[in-house]
Amino acid sequence: MQQREWKMPHTFIIIFFVVVLAAIMTYVVPMGTFETEDVTYDYQGEEETRTVLNPETFSYETDADGEPAREGVSLFEPFGEAGFLNYMFEGLVSGDKWGSAVGVVAFILIIGGSFGIIMRTKAIDQGILSVIDKTKGKEGLLVPVMFFFFSLGGAVFGMGEEAIAFAIILVPLVIALGYDAITGIMITYVATQIGFATSWMNPFGVAIAQGVSDVPVLSGAPFRMVMWAVFTAVGIIYTMRYANKVRRDPSASYSKEANDYFKKHNNVQEINGKFTLGDALVVTALALGIGWIIWGVVSDAYFIPEIATQFFTIGPVAGIIGVVFRLNDMTLNDVADGFSEGAQQLLPAALVVGMAKGIIIILGGDAADEPSVLNTILHQAGGLVDHLPEMLSAGFIFVFQSVINFFVVSGSGQAALTMPLIAPLSDIAGVSRQIAVLGFQLGDGLTNIIVPTSAALMGTLGAARVDWGTWFRFIFKFQLLIAAVALVFIMISVLINFS
Incomplete structure (x- = not known):
């Protein structure tokens, strides 16, 4: 048996x-x-x-006998209790638009929907094909270069959730280049967290921790810069070793099911035609949108509500371009279907x-x-x-x-x-x-x-x-x-x- x-x-x-x-x-x-x-x-001249x-004020909640209270959670509570x-x-509806769970759930679904529209135009697929054609013999540079820049983004402005959008673009690309979905996650999200964890100036992490600990904000930067460089190098070497192993032997991949899915649904080799003006406009809209997001985060500390709206803007703009230029024979209904399907793909992540x-x-x-x-x-x-x-x-x-x-x-x-x-x-x-x-x-x-x-x-x-x-x-x-x-x-x- x-x-x-x-x-x-x-x-x-x-x-x-x-x-x-x-x-x-x-x-x-x-x-x-x-x-x-x-x-x-004080953070960069602003209070x-x-x-x-206050750690000195801890006290136990007490019961009627004055003993520390242990209120075991009940099986079910009516009237909005937990x-x-x-x-x-209660988990899904907790918080507000500035964080988990409501804000983050909405953020994930909007990103998925917007990129569903972008992917429906097939402009990204055409771009991937163009990149593959122009980087023949230099594919190995993609992994270290992307890891470096995403790590830098995590260190400089606390990049994190934004990696979701980049993964939607880069995972199909690295698979088309012979790598796998795991490689795509490593050079996007993992790289941002390496940068986030070792940052010398991240406004959402080290700056706040130093501020509330009565440590001069942004002090100790030289030590942390060296630490960032070492961690980033470790991440690049580890990722390159795995990626090259997968490229030599696809059976060594941990993400075979994901690889097969993208090869089936994003098979750039089956795309006929050239990288057209419409494709270029979609990619340009995406690049300008990402530039707008980076500017907003760095300059005005944009967070979940603003970034979600910026990503949402990119989607319909790409959809209109797709309809006007008949990219992938798109219609207005395809724009709506693309948004729905894209959000559906990220629904499990939102539920988590x-x-x-x-x-x-x-x-x-x-x-x-x-x-x-x-x-x-x-x-x-x-x-x-x-x-x-x-x-x-x-x-x-x-x-x-x-x-x-x-x-x-x-x-x-x-x-x-x-x-x-x-x-x-x-x-x-x-x-x-x-x-x-x-x-x-x-x-x-x-x-x-x-x-x-x-x-x-x-x-x-x-x-x-x-x-x-x-x-x-x-x-x-x-x-x-x-x-x-x-x-x-x-x-x-x-x-x-x-x-």
Whole structure:
């Protein structure tokens, strides 16, 4: 009798059982709360304000007997409250347009829809064919060059969710060049997170963490620039080795199903005709739109609502060009169908965002001033720092932030939640606050590459048609490698008293 091959559970199943674990914790771990306060800091000549927790004000929520309260989550709650069975809906409708889950879900669906229109014009396919023709013999440059620039984007302006859109374009290209979907994810999303985690100026990560920790904002840049260069080089070498292996032997690919899908649906070799004026106009509209997005993020700190609208604008503009120039025999109805199909492709990724947010809701939420199990976990874990030797304390901060990032993926949110707790404790442990910030940014950014609660990761995987189980099997070794490199840099920072 032939044994069934074991398969990694679907992402929905994994998150469901994490929710079960979170529900059990509510019966075991008492709820705690902090008081909050506003802190201000200077960032590039402007005063920024953040609401953060006060670590000295932690207290347990108590029951009628004055004992720490453990309010185990109920199976179901009516009237908009959160029970175990409510986690899906409550997760999806939580938050606002500025973040998870509602804003990110809308963002993912709009990106998918807009690029559905763009892909319907076949202009990208024509462009891919043109690139293949003009880069014969130089295909190997694509991987290191793209990885470098996406890593730079992550370091300079916190590029993350934008990688979803680029993956839609670049995954079919790298597959047509003989690589695979995994390679496309590595040179887009993974590269951005390498840059994000090692940045010297990222406004959504290191700048906020330094500001709320009372560390001069954007200080320590030379050390971080060296760190970024090393991490980026490690990422490029690892990706090139894998990509070249797949090119020599396609059976070595981890993403065979995704590769087959794109070869079937985006077979550029079957496209007849040349790169026309209409194709050029679609690509130009896309390039101008991306330029507009980059300008908005860098100049005016555009975030999810603005970027989603910018991507939405690109889609209809490309659709109108497609109809006017009869690209792929497009009609107005094809524009609508393209938007619908594109959004549908990323729907599973959008649902994961809501499911993942449900984990936090079951634990009581991530607000420091409201009773929750997460606050108690933060308090207990933070208290360990001052009882460890200096080197271990620095390493523990990195591990602690890596674990917390599973629950609070937002870099700015995690900085406001954890750095006020870790920074003063690092003083007691003899670790400089600059090193505490370093542990935060590495723990926050690097784990975004693997945690299924990351909306940007799941959106990129959705665009590449790679399920999280497949991704986990591939990325696990790389995750261990970069974690080891991170610990080396943390040890070096302690030895040189990085401050």
